Amino acid sequence: MTGLNEQLAKLPALLAAHVGLTFIALLMGLAVSLPLGVFCSRRPGLGRGIMAAVNVLQTVPSLALLASMVALLSSFGFLPALLALFVYSTLPVLRNTVTGIATVDAEVLEASTALGMSSHQRLLRVELPLAAPVIVAGIRTSAVWVVGTATLSTPVGQPSLGNFIFAGLQTRNVAAVFVGCVSAAVLALAIDAVLSRVEDALKRRKSRLALSWAVSAIAVLMVGSLARLPLATSKETTASGGHPTSSPAGTAPRPSDAVRVGSKAFTEQYVLAAAMAKLLEGAGLTVDRRESLGSSVAFDALRSGEIDLYVDYSGTLWSNVLKRKGAAPPWRVLDETCGALAERFHVRCLGPLGFENAYAFALRADKAKRLGIKTIEDLAHQSTQLSLGTDLEFLDRPEWRSVEHRYTLRFGRVVSFDPAFMYEAVFKNEVDVITAFSSDARIEALGLLVLDDNRRALPPYDAVVLLSASAAEDPRIERALMPLVRQIDVGTMRKASLLVDRTLNKQAPDQAASWLLDSFARRPPPESF
Amino acid sequence: MSGIRFENVTKRYAAEGSAVLEEFSLSVSEGQFCVLLGRSGAGKSTALKLVNRLIDATSGRVFVDGRDVRERDPHELRRSTGYVLQRIGLLPHLNVSENVALVPGLLGWPRGRTDKRVEELLTMVGLDPALFGRRMPAELSGGQQQRVGLARALAANPRTLLMDEPFGALDPVTRADLRREVAQIQRRLRLTTIMVTHDVVEAMLLADIIVVLDRGRVVQLGTPKDLWTNPVRGFVERLLAAPREDMRRLEQLLNGPCA
Numbered sequence: 001m002t003g004l005n006e007q008l009a010k011l012p013a014l015l016a017a018h019v020g021l022t023f024i025a026l027l028m029g030l031a032v033s034l035p036l037g038v039f040c041s042r043r044p045g046l047g048r049g050i051m052a053a054v055n056v057l058q059t060v061p062s063l064a065l066l067a068s069m070v071a072l073l074s075s076f077g078f079l080p081a082l083l084a085l086f087v088y089s090t091l092p093v094l095r096n097t098v099t100g101i102a103t104v105d106a107e108v109l110e111a112s113t114a115l116g117m118s119s120h121q122r123l124l125r126v127e128l129p130l131a132a133p134v135i136v137a138g139i140r141t142s143a144v145w146v147v148g149t150a151t152l153s154t155p156v157g158q159p160s161l162g163n164f165i166f167a168g169l170q171t172r173n174v175a176a177v178f179v180g181c182v183s184a185a186v187l188a189l190a191i192d193a194v195l196s197r198v199e200d201a202l203k204r205r206k207s208r209l210a211l212s213w214a215v216s217a218i219a220v221l222m223v224g225s226l227a228r229l230p231l232a233t234s235k236e237t238t239a240s241g242g243h244p245t246s247s248p249a250g251t252a253p254r255p256s257d258a259v260r261v262g263s264k265a266f267t268e269q270y271v272l273a274a275a276m277a278k279l280l281e282g283a284g285l286t287v288d289r290r291e292s293l294g295s296s297v298a299f300d301a302l303r304s305g306e307i308d309l310y311v312d313y314s315g316t317l318w319s320n321v322l323k324r325k326g327a328a329p330p331w332r333v334l335d336e337t338c339g340a341l342a343e344r345f346h347v348r349c350l351g352p353l354g355f356e357n358a359y360a361f362a363l364r365a366d367k368a369k370r371l372g373i374k375t376i377e378d379l380a381h382q383s384t385q386l387s388l389g390t391d392l393e394f395l396d397r398p399e400w401r402s403v404e405h406r407y408t409l410r411f412g413r414v415v416s417f418d419p420a421f422m423y424e425a426v427f428k429n430e431v432d433v434i435t436a437f438s439s440d441a442r443i444e445a446l447g448l449l450v451l452d453d454n455r456r457a458l459p460p461y462d463a464v465v466l467l468s469a470s471a472a473e474d475p476r477i478e479r480a481l482m483p484l485v486r487q488i489d490v491g492t493m494r495k496a497s498l499l500v501d502r503t504l505n506k507q508a509p510d511q512a513a514s515w516l517l518d519s520f521a522r523r524p525p526p527e528s529f
Numbered sequence: 530m531s532g533i534r535f536e537n538v539t540k541r542y543a544a545e546g547s548a549v550l551e552e553f554s555l556s557v558s559e560g561q562f563c564v565l566l567g568r569s570g571a572g573k574s575t576a577l578k579l580v581n582r583l584i585d586a587t588s589g590r591v592f593v594d595g596r597d598v599r600e601r602d603p604h605e606l607r608r609s610t611g612y613v614l615q616r617i618g619l620l621p622h623l624n625v626s627e628n629v630a631l632v633p634g635l636l637g638w639p640r641g642r643t644d645k646r647v648e649e650l651l652t653m654v655g656l657d658p659a660l661f662g663r664r665m666p667a668e669l670s671g672g673q674q675q676r677v678g679l680a681r682a683l684a685a686n687p688r689t690l691l692m693d694e695p696f697g698a699l700d701p702v703t704r705a706d707l708r709r710e711v712a713q714i715q716r717r718l719r720l721t722t723i724m725v726t727h728d729v730v731e732a733m734l735l736a737d738i739i740v741v742l743d744r745g746r747v748v749q750l751g752t753p754k755d756l757w758t759n760p761v762r763g764f765v766e767r768l769l770a771a772p773r774e775d776m777r778r779l780e781q782l783l784n785g786p787c788a
Contacts, residue, residue: 111618114583115632115681116608129622205622205665 003508007164007179015183017159020225022146022187025082029089029142034135036090037097038123047098058091062149070156076301077290081153081160088149089142096138100131129207136199136210140192147188151180155265155294157301161187166292170420171267171500171509191217258288259477262301262310265292266419267497267509268357268439272311274513276465276481283480295393296320299466303345308471309481313357315459317341319398326402327453330356330460338464346469350478351485355493357439358461359399363432365449375452379433380407387413389422389431399458406457423448439463439490441498463488483520492519531559531594532721533580533689538589540575549575551745553589557738559688560719562712564726564736566768571742573725577691580723581610593689608632611682611720615694617674619666625651625677626662632685650680655710672703679711683718690715692724696731708735729772733757741765 040047060068065087069080104127112122128135151162164180167173194217201210259280263273270291277287290307299321301307314334318324322340327333338349361376373379379386388411394400395416403409415431423442426434436443436450438461443450465484471477496519499512507515534557540550550572557563565573578584579591582603591598598606619628626647633643651658654676666674675695682690695711696704712735715722726732732739733753741749741756741764749761760766 105618105621107614107616107618108620110583111612111614112620114581114607114612114614114618116604116606116635118604121635126620126622130620207622 003173003506003511004175004179006508006510007173007175010163011179011183014159014161014163015187016225018147018150018161018184019187019221021078021081021085021153021158021160022143022150023221023225025085025146025150026089026139026143028082028086029146030093030139032086033090033093034097037094037135038101038128040094041098041101051094051098054091054094057087062088063152063155066152066156070297074300075304076157076293076297076306078158080156081150081158085146085150085153089146092138092141092145093135094138096134096141097131100134100138101127103134104130132210133199133202136195136202140195140199143191143195144188147184147191151184154292155297157262157290157293157297157306159290163291166265167270167509169418170265170292171270172420172503173500173506173508190220194220258286259309259471259474260288260290260307262290262293262298262307264295264298264310266437267500268437268493269311270509271493271496271500271512271516272353272463274509275484275516276309276311278510278513278517279480279483280477283476285476285480302347302466302468305468305470307468309350309465309467309477311353311463312466313461313463314352315358315399315461318459319402323398324459325398326406327456327459330462333459334462334464341466346472348467348469348472350465350467350481353463353465353484353488353493354486355439355488355490356460356462357437357490357493359394359458360436360438360443361433361451361453362436362443362448363426363434363451364429365447367429367432368449368451373451374449375454376403376407376409376457377454379451380409383409383411386411386432387415389415389417389425389434391419391422391435392416394435403453403457406455439493439497440501441494442501444494445498445502463493487520488516492516495519531688532561533557533563533723534592535576535579536590536592538576538579538586538591540572540579540584541587548587548745550579550586553745553747555740555747555750557721557723559721562715562722562724562735562737564724564732564739565742566726566729566732566739567742568727570744572745573727573742574693576742577693577723577725580689580691581607581612583607604635608635608685609687609689611687611690613675613678613682613690613692613695615697617671617678617698619674619677619681621666624663624665625656625669626658628666628677629680629684631681636685638685646684647680650683651677653683653714654680656680670703671699672707675699675707676710679707679714683714688721690720690722692722694725694727696726696728711735729768741768 036050040050062084066081066084069084070076073080073083108126108130109122112126117125150160151165153160154162154166161180161184164176164183168176168180194213197213198210198217201207201213261273261277261280263269273289273291277289280287290301293301293310295316298307298310299312299317302310314330314337317337318333322337334349334352341347341349361379363373368374371382373382395414415425417425419437422434423436423440423446425431426448427446436448438450442448465481467477496512496516499507499515500509535553535555538550538553539548541548553572553576555563565576567573575584579586580593580598582598585599593606593610620631623631629647629650630643633646638646647662648658651661656673656676661669661673666677669677675698679695696707699707708731714720724735733756736753739751739753739756740747743764749756749765751759756765757769760769
């Protein structure tokens with residue numbers, strides 16, 4: 001398996017982030033659902049209503065819940081992830097608290113009252129202790145759920161073990177997926193095992209034993225979530241040691257000195273993020289990688305200062321942020337986009353990288369020849385007979401509406417894929433046409449034909465480095481990244497991505513980034529720019 | 530003024546419903562052992578629970594040691610009243626000593642005093658504290674559990690003891706043993722006691738006075754001897770018929786030609 005060691009090197013930091021997130025979400029869930037459960041069992045009428053509401057929340061798919069938290073809080077990363085997981089963790093504990101209290105023997109309750117216990121004393125000394133094993137069983141369920149669901153917080157910008165899984169899926173990296181799955185499973189099993197000891201001890205009425213297991217569980221979680229700290233602090237000291245008067249005053253959203261480099265969830269983005277990270281680290285800066293962000297999450301995170309920089313594409317911003325329709329010459333799209341971003345969001349375009357990664361309709365060349373299709377217009381004539389495979393977001397983007405409208409496209413069937421699988425699907429004839437990314441090496445490798453957009457419905461998509469307002473004020477960042485600007489042609493980008501995407505002799509995005517940076521040295525420097 | 534007194538007590542569970550207990554009056558003097566006898570649904574347990582306010586009367590008044598129970602804090606009242614339940618109701622998550630120490634704990638006794646009292650009580654009900662103190666209720670036999678139940682009821686030196694069919698769940702031998710011990714303890718501590726039972730013989734053996742209840746009303750009130758010799762026609766007569774018949778046949782069997 002390629003790159004297992006490389007994946008394992010990322011494990012401590014991601015595990016710590018995952019455990020920390022899980023732990024705090026569980027604690028919050030417990031702090032709310034336990035008293036709420038007691039309340040529900042005291043007021044059965046109202047309690048049923050509350051339980052029903054929580055039940056409904058539980059039926060919301062976890063990814064949808066995460067997405068709605070992002071919308072609700074209009075922020076990214078830790079907070080929405082925490083809130084979603086917190087909501088998710090409440091139901092099992094709530095339900096088991098109510099059940100646990102309801103199943104306490106009536107005779108025991110009568111005896112407690114007859115002995116002179118107040119309702120409060122009865123709760124603390126009789127009902128909760130007797131319900132404890134059932135409640136702990138609920139906590140176990142919650143913990144396992146939350147550990148699993150926390151992997152989904154990666155696309156909203158919160159690092160977790162999901163980073164391995166999402167990135168691994170995109171780059172077809174078995175080692176990454178393996179490390180992510182195994183570590184999440186082991187974590188869930190470990191927490192479950194310790195809590196089952198607590199439950200067992202409570203059932204056998206060994207409260208001291210239960211307490212010691214519970215304390216050890218919490219200790220393990222705390223150590224797990226702090227595991228990263230020594231590492232992080234040592235890195236920070238070297239960074240600030242190297243640059244004693246580094247960060248300019250008043251750039252509030254960057255409390256630590258680390259530069260947060262974002263990436264969307266596909267190979268090219270991982271490679272570019274890795275390359276930028278290498279350049280920044282080479283300049284003595286500390287880098288914090290925020291990978292696998294959802295496509296529009298990335299821009300919003302940059303705008304709100306939660307990441308410092310990432311690579312986006314002019315047409316994407318032009319259509320989605322500026323809400324412009326149709327196409328325009330590349331220079332105009334780039335100029336107007338960057339101007340608007342600076343004016344409206346204080347986001348700065350560092351400069352185009354030199355290649356375009358456009359949405360492009362593509363189909364197998366042999367099939368195109370057989371059907372006589374060369375342009376999107378040709379495609380439109382036969383579209384009712386054909387199926388379209390696309391990525392997860394294209395159908396919701398204005399570009400699609402524009403193309404659909406301008407060519408009157410009516411596909412017989414439309415399927416959304418994770419981009420990693422789209423190419424294979426068209427190659428295996430599971431769909432006829434896909435919305436490929438023009439810089440993807442698989443277009444060439446799989447013998448696909450890109451159709452001409454003869455009516456100019458799609459804008460140009462020049463890759464461009466974007467800096468947040470605060471990052472734009474740090475000259476070191478600009479200086480470190482300038483070597484990338486206008487230096488990457490589409491051929492080079494394809495080759496770099498292919499190193500990661502290919503099946504044989506696969507490389508990690510970091511290795512591909514090194515190859516990309518080295519390619520500058522292999523080539524004569526451009527005269528000027 | 531000490532003892533327990535019911536004055537024209539009526540209890541209805543629903544405003545329009547029939548009375549579970551109607552115009553019930555009774556005076557139990559200090560140290561007296563009163564048994565409420567009757568079939569199930571006669572209102573015996575209701576009467577008992579009025580004393581420590583597990584139930585409040587619809588009308589009428591109940592006095593314990595001269596004070597109207599309605600004027601007392603129910604928790605404080607219950608803590609100063611011993612209560613033994615038929616199904617015992619030991620707290621399953623606490624060991625024997627902890628169960629006995631419950632009321633002293635609620636009253637905030639210092640640890641040393643409580644420990645000493647627990648030891649004293651377990652010894653009194655015939656359980657070796659060293660052997661039984663740390664056992665869990667589930668590890669005890671039914672008779673042992675009810676001994677712990679009795680010790681728990683007496684822990685905080687109550688002047689009043691209420692028992693709701695305390696021997697109902699026990700086998701006959703254990704039942705007889707425990708009955709003897711309860712009688713002994715009650716006399717020694719001069720506890721004002723009300724016990725509920727439907728067992729005529731048990732009532733006869735323990736009571737100073739017996740109150741026969743039927744459908745919420747007192748049918749007869751008197752000493753065991755009064756009842757045996759002068760049962761009120763009808764209900765009490767019928768109630769006594771079965772034990773009388775048992776006794777007659779037993780005598781016949783023992784003195785008969787084949788013996």
